[in-house]
Amino acid sequence: xxxxxxxxxxxxxEQVVQLYxxxxxxxxxxxxxxxxxxxxxxxxxxxxxxxxxxxxxWNGRQAVWFDILGRHFYIFGMVFEPADLLYLTGLLxxxxxxxxxxxxxxxxxxxxxxxxQTVYTEIMLWIDHLVEGDRNKRLKLDKEPxxxxxxxxxxxxxxxxxxxxxxxxxxxxxxFTPIREFVPAIFNGTAGNVALGTAAVYGLITWLFxxxxxxxxxxxxxxxxxxQSAMFDHDTLVISYDTARGEPRGARKKNAKPxxxxxxxxxxxxxxxxxxxxxIDIRDGLQYQCIGCAACIDxxxxxxxxxxxxxxxxRYTTEAVLQREYTDADIKKRLLRPKVVGYxxxxxxxVVGLIAGVATRQTMQIDIIKDRGVMVRxxxxxxxxxxxxxxISNASDDVQIVTAKVQGFEDxxxxxxxxxxxxxxxxxIINVPVQVATQPEYxxxxxxxxxxxxxxxxxxxxxxxxxxxxxxxFMGE
Ligand code: SF4
Ligand code: SF4
Numbered sequence: 001x002x003x004x005x006x007x008x009x010x011x012x013x014e015q016v017v018q019l020y021x022x023x024x025x026x027x028x029x030x031x032x033x034x035x036x037x038x039x040x041x042x043x044x045x046x047x048x049x050x051x052x053x054x055x056x057x058w059n060g061r062q063a064v065w066f067d068i069l070g071r072h073f074y075i076f077g078m079v080f081e082p083a084d085l086l087y088l089t090g091l092l093x094x095x096x097x098x099x100x101x102x103x104x105x106x107x108x109x110x111x112x113x114x115x116x117q118t119v120y121t122e123i124m125l126w127i128d129h130l131v132e133g134d135r136n137k138r139l140k141l142d143k144e145p146x147x148x149x150x151x152x153x154x155x156x157x158x159x160x161x162x163x164x165x166x167x168x169x170x171x172x173x174x175x176f177t178p179i180r181e182f183v184p185a186i187f188n189g190t191a192g193n194v195a196l197g198t199a200a201v202y203g204l205i206t207w208l209f210x211x212x213x214x215x216x217x218x219x220x221x222x223x224x225x226x227x228q229s230a231m232f233d234h235d236t237l238v239i240s241y242d243t244a245r246g247e248p249r250g251a252r253k254k255n256a257k258p259x260x261x262x263x264x265x266x267x268x269x270x271x272x273x274x275x276x277x278x279x280i281d282i283r284d285g286l287q288y289q290c291i292g293c294a295a296c297i298d299x300x301x302x303x304x305x306x307x308x309x310x311x312x313x314x315r316y317t318t319e320a321v322l323q324r325e326y327t328d329a330d331i332k333k334r335l336l337r338p339k340v341v342g343y344x345x346x347x348x349x350x351v352v353g354l355i356a357g358v359a360t361r362q363t364m365q366i367d368i369i370k371d372r373g374v375m376v377r378x379x380x381x382x383x384x385x386x387x388x389x390x391x392i393s394n395a396s397d398d399v400q401i402v403t404a405k406v407q408g409f410e411d412x413x414x415x416x417x418x419x420x421x422x423x424x425x426x427x428x429i430i431n432v433p434v435q436v437a438t439q440p441e442y443x444x445x446x447x448x449x450x451x452x453x454x455x456x457x458x459x460x461x462x463x464x465x466x467x468x469x470x471x472x473x474f475m476g477e
């Protein structure tokens with residue numbers, strides 16, 4: 001049976017599917033309390049270190065200066081060279097085991113209190129709060145049309161943000177260039193392009209990550225959020241909402257006892273959500289977005305105080321406690337579990353190894369490079385001779401005098417190095433061509449092991465003599 005021709009066709013509605021969800025700007029409420037104070041303390045401590053250290057002086061030189069162009073890294077009295085990158089590797093190993101260890105013990109402590117992303121976001125939020133007021137005022141201001149007062153407030157805020165970002169960039173560059181010369185040079189227009197470029201790029205990153213992108217960096221760019229769960233276990237301290245105590249949630253009058261209504265302790269006030277810098281609800285359970293800032297603990301404790309309920313509806317606790325396997329009082333006993341002890345031991349070993357390595361580090365390094373062009377030759381005295389280059393690196397701040405002897409044959413001569421030694425200037429690498437010679441009957445065909453003994457001492461001051469032994473080979477006829 002055919003359909004009647006005049007039957008209206010069903011209307012097809014055009015539907016737009018959003019593949020990209022625009023995120024709303026988060027305006028977290030300011031949280032006050034114990035953990036907010038710890039965060040303030042950590043921000044002040046880390047930033048005093050970051051902004052202050054480049055200004056320290058040591059023996060007339062910037063105390064900490066990573067002179068990349070000059071290929072020297074100064075840390076107080078120590079001078080490191082690219083060859084010392086081994087110590088940087090050691091430092092990275094210590095940092096990695098440190099991160100594994102405290103993440104297993106107490107979750108994202110690093111993210112919550114010391115990560116530069118958290119620190120600069122918090123500083124920018126302080127500026128927001130200082131200039132525009134707390135959350136409600138900021139939300140209201142954002143919705144208002146542009147008028148003189150709004151322009152003035154926004155302009156003040158952006159000037160302050162620019163000042164913080166610019167000074168952060170300049171300070172960052174100051175770790176790599178003498179800051180006491182760099183800062184005046186910026187103002188008199190003589191600063192180098194590399195240092196200026198470094199300051200500009202880092203300042204831009206501070207503004208972009210700390211003010212514009214904020215939680216988006218933690219949510220979408222930071223790899224740590226993705227692999228942290230590999231370090232978490234049943235006994236890791238994480239910031240959690242006590243569902244058994246809080247639910248069923250619901251509004252009630254102040255001072256109402258939970259038993260007056262069949263409700264849990266959560267009054268559904270949303271204070272924990274309003275202070276969250278990543279805009280999540282901790283009551284939904286452990287989420288990878290949570291940076292562990294503990295603002296929700298402070299906010300909820302304030303509410304619990306107002307309601308005369310015990311604190312800790314949101315608190316640092318373990319999954320096992322929430323599942324009532326043991327109580328909060330037993331958490332300390334779970335610290336000595338194999339994973340924590342293993343990471344702790346690895347961390348301790350790495351720290352000891354790094355300290356021992358730096359403490360016993362030689363400021364003089366000598367490599368013997370064989371002259372591959374001329375394997376063996378007969379000199380004017382009729383002796384067999386091999387040529388070498390001594391690659392001498394003085395990583396100290398003083399002139400050092402190096403002397404050398406060589407052993408390996410009954411009759412062996414070293415020429416090319418003055419008998420009373422060669423002076424190696426501070427923080428310099430020199431190449432010294434030398435020759436080793438012996439009687440032809442001692443060095444038959446093939447290679448023969450020989451050993452150099454180098455002695456070095458300061459040209460002035462302490463006269464202690466240190467020794468380096470290096471093995472190499474002598475090619476016979
Ligand atoms: S859920 Fe709590 S601890 Fe996690 S980011 Fe939000 S406020 Fe911070
Ligand atoms: S702050 Fe506490 S009481 Fe208020 S909603 Fe969050 S968990 Fe519930």
